[in-house]
Amino acid sequence: MKVFLKVFIIAFICFFLIFNGLVWGFNYYMKDNHVGSGTVVPVIEEGQENLEPDEIDELMKIVNESSRINFVLLGLEGLRSDTIMFVSFDPDIKKIDLISIPRDTYYPRAGYNGIGKKKFNSVYGDHGAIGVKTALSDILLDIPVDYYVTVTYSGAESIINSIGGVPVYISHLMDYEDPYDDPPLKIYFEPGHHVLNGEDGVKFLRYRQATPGSEGVSYADGDLGRIKAQQEFMKSAIKKTLSFRLPSVVTTAFKFVRTDINLQDAVVYATKAIGLEMENVSINVLPGEPKYHGRTSYFVHDIEETRNLLLKIYGYEEDTDN
Known part of the structure; x- marks a missing residue:
């Protein structure tokens, strides 16, 4: 014995x-292999809108009492983040809230003064995924961003294929060609219902405007229109994913992404999400509007409305007794 x-x-x-x-x-x-350099130091500009201390304290109180897990999803085009989404999961009530962050969101940083450098999608190239977490937390009023998930075009193709494609309705002709892309890019979709495989799904997500002179239709509101299309695609993909065994989908997806979530925690979170229903998935856009700084158009977020959106996501209920 x-x-x-x-x-x-x-x-x-x-x-x-x-x-x-x-x-x-x-x-x-x-882990994502692009580290970047230095820390993110946002520039506080003269006349910049700020919240009152009690407004910040109220938000932080409910954030600290919550068990939500937050991460940023980055769809990468080289060293730029072509798609940026804040994803917040509440395991207690099985609810997911997403906020799309426009890639042109105005975010000036100390030491980065070029025109393109003041757009949020340049943060990844300079500071890596860790820096994006810091910058996104700053934009979202110090809401913690616990993890990052990065995925390339090829990774997105594989994930879409692993769930058997994503059904979408395309309302207008998409026709765009870029012979200088590597490899050359050709996007063409007739209006109607489609089930997009990985390659076509990525093309749909990349589409912004029609080739000049073609019969294709550009999004009327530019990048915000593209974000709306991406959100519809995400809703459909999530709905399709929920028909699978969620932990197995997460395990499959891990082959194609880079993240600082470890495998054990990812499986735990996926297990906690079992039973998640589509009515508990909310998709939003960072509040704000396009504005010009000099001759360059940016998306400038609204701090007060951002706070209101975050209060709503975190389940804040205003005291109506007083």
């Missing part, structure tokens, strides 16, 4: 060390 116990204990320790070594290696190599 003593010999058996000794062998069992030694075998168990060996298994434990090997297993933990594999998990450590997996989690280590899942």
Whole structure:
């Protein structure tokens, strides 16, 4: 019996060390490999809108009392984040809230004075995914951004294919061509119902405007129109995903993304999301409007309305007794 116990204990320790070594290696190599340089230092400009201290305290109080897990989803086009989404999951009530962040959101940083550098989608190239977490938390009034998830075009293709494509309704002719892209890009979709595979799904998500002279239709409100189309695609993809076993979908997706969520936590969160219904998925856009700074158009977010949206997401109920 003593010999058996000794062998069992030694075998168990060996298994434990090997297993933990594999998990450590997996989690280590899942990190995004673009680190960037320096820390994000936002520029406080003269006349910039600010909240009152009691407004900030009220928001932070309900955030600190919440068990929500927040992360930023980045769809990457080289060193620029072509798609940016804040995703907040409440495991207690099985609810997901998303906020699309326009890529042209005005975000000036100390030491980065070029025109393009004042747009939020340039943060990733300069500071990596960790820097994006810091910058997004700043825009969202210090709401914590716990994790990042980055995915490239090829990764998005694979994930879409893994769930059997995504059904979408396309309301207008999409016709765009860029022979200088690598590889050359051709987007063409007739209006109507489609089930888009990975390659076509990525093309749909990338579409912004028609090629001049073609019969294609550009989004009337530019990048905001593109965001709305991306949100509809995401709703359809989430609905399709919920028909699968969610933990297995997360495990599959891990092959194609880079993230600082470790595998153990991802499976735990996915397990907690089992039973999630589409009516508990809310998709929003960062409040604000396009404005010009000099000769360049940016999207300038509204701080007060951003606070109101975050209060709503975190379930704040105004006291009507007073």
